[in-house]
Amino acid sequence: MKNKWNHNKISKELQKNGYYVFEEYFSKKDLKEIKDTLLRTLNYIKPCKEANLQKKYYKIKKFDSKLKGHWYDISPYNINILQKLHKPEMINFVKTYFKTKDIFSGRPAIHVHDDENDKLLDPHQETNQFARDTLVFWSPLFDTNEKNGGMAVYKNSHKYGYFEHKLEHPRLGKKSWTDKYTHIDEKIINRFERIHLKVNAGSAVIFLSSLVHSGYNNKKKGSVRITITERFNPLKKIPFLKNRNATIKIPFQGINYNKIPD
Numbered sequence: 647m648k649n650k651w652n653h654n655k656i657s658k659e660l661q662k663n664g665y666y667v668f669e670e671y672f673s674k675k676d677l678k679e680i681k682d683t684l685l686r687t688l689n690y691i692k693p694c695k696e697a698n699l700q701k702k703y704y705k706i707k708k709f710d711s712k713l714k715g716h717w718y719d720i721s722p723y724n725i726n727i728l729q730k731l732h733k734p735e736m737i738n739f740v741k742t743y744f745k746t747k748d749i750f751s752g753r754p755a756i757h758v759h760d761d762e763n764d765k766l767l768d769p770h771q772e773t774n775q776f777a778r779d780t781l782v783f784w785s786p787l788f789d790t791n792e793k794n795g796g797m798a799v800y801k802n803s804h805k806y807g808y809f810e811h812k813l814e815h816p817r818l819g820k821k822s823w824t825d826k827y828t829h830i831d832e833k834i835i836n837r838f839e840r841i842h843l844k845v846n847a848g849s850a851v852i853f854l855s856s857l858v859h860s861g862y863n864n865k866k867k868g869s870v871r872i873t874i875t876e877r878f879n880p881l882k883k884i885p886f887l888k889n890r891n892a893t894i895k896i897p898f899q900g901i902n903y904n905k906i907p908d
Protein backbone atom coordinates (compact mmCIF):
# COMPACT_ATOMS: atom_id res chain seq x y z
CA MET A 647 0.00 0.00 0.00
CA LYS A 648 1.37 3.42 -0.87
CA ASN A 649 2.05 5.79 1.97
CA LYS A 650 -1.16 7.70 2.54
CA TRP A 651 0.61 10.18 4.80
CA ASN A 652 2.74 11.76 2.10
CA HIS A 653 3.34 15.11 3.82
CA ASN A 654 4.66 16.75 0.71
CA LYS A 655 1.73 15.77 -1.44
CA ILE A 656 -0.91 16.76 1.14
CA SER A 657 0.81 20.10 1.84
CA LYS A 658 1.07 20.93 -1.86
CA GLU A 659 -2.58 20.18 -2.45
CA LEU A 660 -3.57 22.24 0.59
CA GLN A 661 -1.65 25.21 -0.77
CA LYS A 662 -3.11 24.80 -4.24
CA ASN A 663 -6.77 23.99 -3.53
CA GLY A 664 -7.13 24.91 0.12
CA TYR A 665 -8.31 21.39 0.95
CA TYR A 666 -7.30 17.75 0.71
CA VAL A 667 -9.62 14.72 0.81
CA PHE A 668 -7.98 12.00 2.86
CA GLU A 669 -9.57 8.71 1.79
CA GLU A 670 -10.48 6.29 4.60
CA TYR A 671 -9.11 8.35 7.47
CA PHE A 672 -11.23 6.14 9.70
CA SER A 673 -11.00 2.42 8.90
CA LYS A 674 -14.25 0.46 8.57
CA LYS A 675 -13.65 -0.82 12.11
CA ASP A 676 -13.03 2.67 13.51
CA LEU A 677 -16.11 3.98 11.73
CA LYS A 678 -18.26 1.24 13.22
CA GLU A 679 -16.88 1.88 16.70
CA ILE A 680 -17.58 5.61 16.41
CA LYS A 681 -21.16 4.95 15.28
CA ASP A 682 -21.59 2.40 18.08
CA THR A 683 -20.42 4.76 20.82
CA LEU A 684 -22.76 7.50 19.52
CA LEU A 685 -25.59 4.98 19.38
CA ARG A 686 -24.96 3.79 22.95
CA THR A 687 -24.98 7.40 24.14
CA LEU A 688 -28.36 7.98 22.47
CA ASN A 689 -29.59 4.69 23.88
CA TYR A 690 -28.67 5.88 27.37
CA ILE A 691 -31.23 8.67 26.97
CA LYS A 692 -34.01 6.20 26.13
CA PRO A 693 -33.18 2.53 25.59
CA CYS A 694 -34.68 0.55 22.73
CA LYS A 695 -33.52 -2.12 20.30
CA GLU A 696 -32.89 0.25 17.37
CA ALA A 697 -29.37 -0.46 16.05
CA ASN A 698 -29.34 2.04 13.19
CA LEU A 699 -27.73 5.31 14.30
CA GLN A 700 -29.73 7.49 11.89
CA LYS A 701 -33.06 5.95 12.90
CA LYS A 702 -32.12 6.11 16.57
CA TYR A 703 -31.28 9.80 16.14
CA TYR A 704 -34.78 10.58 14.85
CA LYS A 705 -36.37 8.49 17.60
CA ILE A 706 -34.58 10.47 20.31
CA LYS A 707 -35.30 13.75 18.53
CA LYS A 708 -39.00 12.86 18.61
CA PHE A 709 -38.80 11.66 22.22
CA ASP A 710 -37.09 14.81 23.53
CA SER A 711 -35.29 17.22 21.23
CA LYS A 712 -33.67 18.97 24.20
CA LEU A 713 -32.00 15.73 25.33
CA LYS A 714 -31.04 15.08 21.71
CA GLY A 715 -29.23 18.43 21.96
CA HIS A 716 -27.51 17.27 25.13
CA TRP A 717 -26.24 14.21 23.24
CA TYR A 718 -24.79 16.60 20.67
CA ASP A 719 -23.18 18.69 23.41
CA ILE A 720 -21.58 15.82 25.30
CA SER A 721 -20.29 13.88 22.26
CA PRO A 722 -17.16 16.03 21.68
CA TYR A 723 -15.94 14.78 25.08
CA ASN A 724 -16.34 11.12 24.11
CA ILE A 725 -12.86 9.65 24.48
CA ASN A 726 -13.57 6.71 22.14
CA ILE A 727 -14.04 9.30 19.39
CA LEU A 728 -11.15 11.53 20.45
CA GLN A 729 -8.71 8.60 20.41
CA LYS A 730 -9.55 7.82 16.81
CA LEU A 731 -9.66 11.45 15.73
CA HIS A 732 -6.30 12.46 17.25
CA LYS A 733 -4.27 9.79 15.53
CA PRO A 734 -0.47 10.19 15.71
CA GLU A 735 -0.12 10.36 11.90
CA MET A 736 -2.46 13.36 11.77
CA ILE A 737 -0.76 15.12 14.70
CA ASN A 738 2.61 14.61 12.98
CA PHE A 739 1.29 15.94 9.72
CA VAL A 740 -0.08 19.11 11.36
CA LYS A 741 3.28 19.69 13.08
CA THR A 742 5.10 19.32 9.77
CA TYR A 743 2.64 21.52 7.94
CA PHE A 744 2.95 24.40 10.40
CA LYS A 745 6.65 23.75 11.12
CA THR A 746 6.01 23.61 14.86
CA LYS A 747 6.50 21.06 17.63
CA ASP A 748 3.37 22.12 19.51
CA ILE A 749 -0.26 22.04 18.52
CA PHE A 750 -3.55 22.52 20.33
CA SER A 751 -6.96 20.97 19.98
CA GLY A 752 -9.09 23.98 19.03
CA ARG A 753 -12.50 22.43 19.12
CA PRO A 754 -13.40 18.80 18.52
CA ALA A 755 -17.11 18.55 17.76
CA ILE A 756 -19.75 16.51 16.09
CA HIS A 757 -21.97 18.25 13.57
CA VAL A 758 -25.47 17.00 12.96
CA HIS A 759 -27.59 18.05 9.99
CA ASP A 760 -30.93 16.33 9.65
CA ASP A 761 -33.69 16.58 7.05
CA GLU A 762 -35.01 19.84 8.53
CA ASN A 763 -31.92 21.61 7.15
CA ASP A 764 -32.35 24.25 9.83
CA LYS A 765 -28.73 24.29 10.98
CA LEU A 766 -26.94 24.65 7.66
CA LEU A 767 -23.97 26.98 7.88
CA ASP A 768 -23.60 29.96 5.58
CA PRO A 769 -20.26 30.52 3.82
CA HIS A 770 -17.52 31.32 6.32
CA GLN A 771 -13.83 30.91 7.09
CA GLU A 772 -12.83 29.09 10.26
CA THR A 773 -12.20 31.80 12.82
CA ASN A 774 -12.61 32.15 16.61
CA GLN A 775 -9.71 29.80 17.36
CA PHE A 776 -6.57 30.09 19.55
CA ALA A 777 -4.36 30.55 16.50
CA ARG A 778 -5.14 32.59 13.42
CA ASP A 779 -4.30 29.82 10.96
CA THR A 780 -5.52 26.32 11.66
CA LEU A 781 -6.10 23.07 9.83
CA VAL A 782 -9.74 22.09 9.96
CA PHE A 783 -10.77 18.44 9.95
CA TRP A 784 -14.20 17.27 8.76
CA SER A 785 -15.20 13.63 8.38
CA PRO A 786 -18.74 12.35 7.72
CA LEU A 787 -19.96 9.06 9.23
CA PHE A 788 -22.28 8.52 6.25
CA ASP A 789 -21.64 9.22 2.56
CA THR A 790 -22.22 12.83 1.60
CA ASN A 791 -23.57 13.69 -1.86
CA GLU A 792 -26.32 15.66 -3.63
CA LYS A 793 -28.98 13.48 -2.00
CA ASN A 794 -27.72 13.43 1.59
CA GLY A 795 -26.18 16.90 1.55
CA GLY A 796 -22.63 17.74 2.53
CA MET A 797 -19.96 20.38 2.65
CA ALA A 798 -19.31 22.97 -0.05
CA VAL A 799 -16.06 24.80 -0.63
CA TYR A 800 -15.50 28.03 -2.57
CA LYS A 801 -12.82 27.63 -5.18
CA ASN A 802 -9.58 29.55 -4.58
CA SER A 803 -11.13 31.52 -1.69
CA HIS A 804 -8.11 30.65 0.49
CA LYS A 805 -5.88 32.86 -1.62
CA TYR A 806 -7.13 36.28 -0.42
CA GLY A 807 -6.52 36.27 3.32
CA TYR A 808 -9.35 36.59 5.82
CA PHE A 809 -12.57 38.39 4.97
CA GLU A 810 -14.70 40.35 7.39
CA HIS A 811 -17.36 38.18 9.06
CA LYS A 812 -20.84 39.13 10.20
CA LEU A 813 -22.69 37.47 13.05
CA GLU A 814 -26.31 38.46 12.57
CA HIS A 815 -28.62 36.08 10.71
CA PRO A 816 -28.21 36.70 6.96
CA ARG A 817 -31.91 36.15 6.24
CA LEU A 818 -33.53 38.78 8.43
CA GLY A 819 -36.70 37.75 10.17
CA LYS A 820 -35.84 34.06 10.04
CA LYS A 821 -35.37 32.37 13.39
CA SER A 822 -31.75 31.60 14.12
CA TRP A 823 -30.52 28.58 16.09
CA THR A 824 -27.38 30.36 17.20
CA ASP A 825 -26.40 33.88 18.26
CA LYS A 826 -23.03 33.54 16.52
CA TYR A 827 -24.08 33.08 12.93
CA THR A 828 -20.63 33.63 11.43
CA HIS A 829 -20.70 34.32 7.72
CA ILE A 830 -19.25 36.41 4.91
CA ASP A 831 -21.19 38.94 2.85
CA GLU A 832 -22.88 37.51 -0.25
CA LYS A 833 -21.20 40.05 -2.52
CA ILE A 834 -17.81 38.54 -1.67
CA ILE A 835 -19.05 34.96 -1.84
CA ASN A 836 -20.50 35.42 -5.33
CA ARG A 837 -16.99 35.95 -6.69
CA PHE A 838 -16.17 32.31 -6.06
CA GLU A 839 -17.31 29.09 -7.68
CA ARG A 840 -19.10 26.83 -5.22
CA ILE A 841 -18.09 23.17 -5.26
CA HIS A 842 -20.21 20.51 -3.55
CA LEU A 843 -17.80 17.96 -2.11
CA LYS A 844 -18.90 14.35 -2.21
CA VAL A 845 -17.07 12.57 0.56
CA ASN A 846 -17.42 8.92 1.49
CA ALA A 847 -18.16 7.82 5.05
CA GLY A 848 -14.92 7.73 7.06
CA SER A 849 -12.93 9.82 4.61
CA ALA A 850 -11.88 13.27 5.82
CA VAL A 851 -11.57 16.72 4.35
CA ILE A 852 -8.54 18.52 5.78
CA PHE A 853 -8.67 22.21 4.90
CA LEU A 854 -7.12 25.59 5.57
CA SER A 855 -8.98 27.87 7.96
CA SER A 856 -8.88 30.55 5.24
CA LEU A 857 -10.87 28.40 2.79
CA VAL A 858 -14.50 29.58 2.61
CA HIS A 859 -16.90 26.69 3.21
CA SER A 860 -20.57 26.05 3.95
CA GLY A 861 -23.11 23.26 4.12
CA TYR A 862 -25.43 22.11 1.34
CA ASN A 863 -28.90 20.66 1.70
CA ASN A 864 -29.90 17.17 2.75
CA LYS A 865 -32.74 16.21 0.38
CA LYS A 866 -33.38 12.72 1.70
CA LYS A 867 -36.09 12.38 4.35
CA GLY A 868 -34.93 10.28 7.29
CA SER A 869 -31.26 10.77 6.50
CA VAL A 870 -28.99 12.64 8.90
CA ARG A 871 -25.45 13.82 8.28
CA ILE A 872 -23.24 13.29 11.30
CA THR A 873 -19.66 14.50 11.02
CA ILE A 874 -16.64 14.48 13.29
CA THR A 875 -14.71 17.76 13.24
CA GLU A 876 -11.65 19.33 14.82
CA ARG A 877 -9.50 22.43 14.42
CA PHE A 878 -5.78 21.81 14.83
CA ASN A 879 -4.09 24.97 16.13
CA PRO A 880 -0.31 25.46 15.91
CA LEU A 881 1.76 27.42 18.41
CA LYS A 882 1.80 30.35 16.02
CA LYS A 883 -0.13 33.62 15.84
CA ILE A 884 -1.84 33.11 19.21
CA PRO A 885 -2.79 36.57 20.57
CA PHE A 886 -3.75 35.06 23.96
CA LEU A 887 -0.09 34.23 24.67
CA LYS A 888 1.19 37.62 23.56
CA ASN A 889 -1.34 40.08 24.88
CA ARG A 890 -2.51 40.13 28.54
CA ASN A 891 -5.95 41.40 27.57
CA ALA A 892 -6.65 38.99 24.73
CA THR A 893 -9.43 36.44 24.99
CA ILE A 894 -8.44 32.78 24.70
CA LYS A 895 -10.22 32.47 21.35
CA ILE A 896 -9.69 35.20 18.77
CA PRO A 897 -13.04 37.06 18.50
CA PHE A 898 -15.12 36.62 15.35
CA GLN A 899 -15.28 40.37 14.87
CA GLY A 900 -13.50 43.61 15.74
CA ILE A 901 -10.06 42.33 14.82
CA ASN A 902 -8.17 42.36 11.53
CA TYR A 903 -7.19 38.72 11.09
CA ASN A 904 -4.77 39.63 8.33
CA LYS A 905 -2.73 41.75 10.74
CA ILE A 906 -2.37 39.29 13.62
CA PRO A 907 1.39 39.14 14.29
CA ASP A 908 3.42 36.18 15.45
Ligand SMILES: [Fe+2]
Nearest residue numbers: 770771772859
Ligand atom coordinates in the same frame (compact mmCIF):
# COMPACT_ATOMS: atom_id res chain seq x y z
FE1 LIG B 1 -16.62 25.89 9.57
